[in-house]
Amino acid sequence: MALLAAGTAGADSTQPAAPYANRQLEDPRQEARAKALMEELRCLVCQGQSIADSDAELAGDMRGLVRERIKAGESPADVRAWLIERYGSWVSYAPPFGADTALLWIAPAVLLLVGGWLASQRLRRRRRR
Secondary structure (H helix, E strand, O other): OHHHHHHHHOOOOOOOOOOOOOOOOOOHHHHHHHHHHHHOEEOOOOOOOEOOOOOOHHHHHHHHHHHHHHHOOOOHHHHHHHHHHHHOHHHEOOOOOOOOOHHHHHHHHHHHHHHHHHHHHHHHHHHHO
16 A cells, blocks of 8 residues: 555646646636636546646646747637647647548538438338338
């Protein structure tokens, strides 16, 4: 048990948090843009939470990056594109359509069509009986 506890104790970094990880920007408009963007980005550790809601260290670093870039005058779209380039499409709750995300966008429609076709086939068999 002691070895298990010792292993998890070192899971967090000893580095200080990013300056804007847990501190809001001074300009309320910039903070609002940063917060809206953080709600649209997935925590790569938690996966079910946005970086705005996650307590993971990586999410804090990502919040800091978002706020720093917004403070520097970048648009939320540019920051999102940079994060997608850096971390991959998975970081966005609404990934852009591309070769690596085509399945995410096409699969629901295909599954809906297959389900409709199966249901129609089943109804036809019932009518024949």
